[in-house]
Amino acid sequence: MTTSILEIRDLCVSYGKVEALHNANIRVGEGQIVTVIGPNGAGKTTMLSAIMGLLDSRGELDFDGKLRLAPEVEDMVAAGMNLVPEKRELFGEMSVQDNLLLGAFQRYRSGKRDQAETMEEVYGLFPRLKERREQMAGTLSGGERQMLAVGRALMAKPRLLMLDEPSLGLAPLIVREIFRIIAELRRRGVSILLVEQNARAALQVADYAYVLETGEISMEGPAQALADDPRVIEAYLGLGGKHQDMLAT
């Protein structure tokens, strides 16, 4: 078993009286892609937000071997965790390059001066961003915006990258490319926690998977085993698949 980079134990998040996440236990091994699949409203985004310190939560969170009680966003980024939110949350009136630089703000503030080198690495992964570096982020296409959001998170040189629905709203061709890049990030040593509704694509790229339903983890296992599990096939993969539907004439 690989060393854990992230372990959450009995994580609970409530919105008022409603418990959106109940006793969730998740482990991400160093260098692994772990995915959390589940329907809309299952609590997937809530879970990532709580881990990142964007929401109050109860339970234990162990990141990089240290127990973090009541995590704060800045502390988590400094510790090597970053989140690409579902809505991308870019600064539309700023250039691609400036958006990227903002991603490195905390490293810069802590005295690190490797931003130019990191930016070249990001441009190496996303050559299109380099071509458009002077362009305002608000004018980018959906695929470019997703790439910029991932690139900005990478500027902080995270050891654990959390991705919230990276395929949302994107055309099939770009979705395939985004997942290729996610696999490439793993090869470069970044651990990934991936939340996705596109279960088929997520299970293909992941090493381990959890199914989150109505705020609780209902199943877990190696991603390939879950992909072959009749219950997952019936509920999340269907008999056919989106890739077949997109060929309908």
Add this chain to the structure above:
Amino acid sequence: MEALRIIQEEHQSLAAILHAVRFMLKEIKAGRLTPDFGLFKAMVHYLDAYPEKRHHPKEDDFLFARLKQRTDEGAEALARLEHDHTGGEGRIKALEAALLSYEGGEPDGLEITARAFDDFAEFYRNHMILEEREILPLARKHLTQEDWDAIDEAFRTEQDPMKGAAGEDFRAIFSRLVAAAPPPIGLGSGPYKG
């Protein structure tokens, strides 16, 4: 069952390319896009080199062969899939001929090309449905762990799942196709540069 993951991943890549081609043809028909023949040809090359020359032989040689040894169930579906696999060259030639007529300025060239890609997509849709709904479940049911070890090893060692036998890097080709395709289906840095 790594082989099943690879097969389904390859189906998705193929479907994504076909979706992109047909989207572009629809936009051209509507007068919102000008054709990038370099991109169309590169996509046809991908459809030829990747599924026809690489994906299907792997299925025939490793997965289907083992399944036939284990059960007679699905024999009809397997025969149909294998028959489908033998027609690859003809299907690709039909796409190339249609594109050539379109590029050459034939009056119905766009219509002919759109129809050729629709036919190709329809063929693949039925092919994938048959494979994923009938054959892959049978494989899960009948193949032993020893079978899976051998099949997975063959799929893994044959080469990188996206590397071509002729040394083509399908990952790089795919990325170039994504980059050149117009938004919203691609990144819009076309025309395609091979």
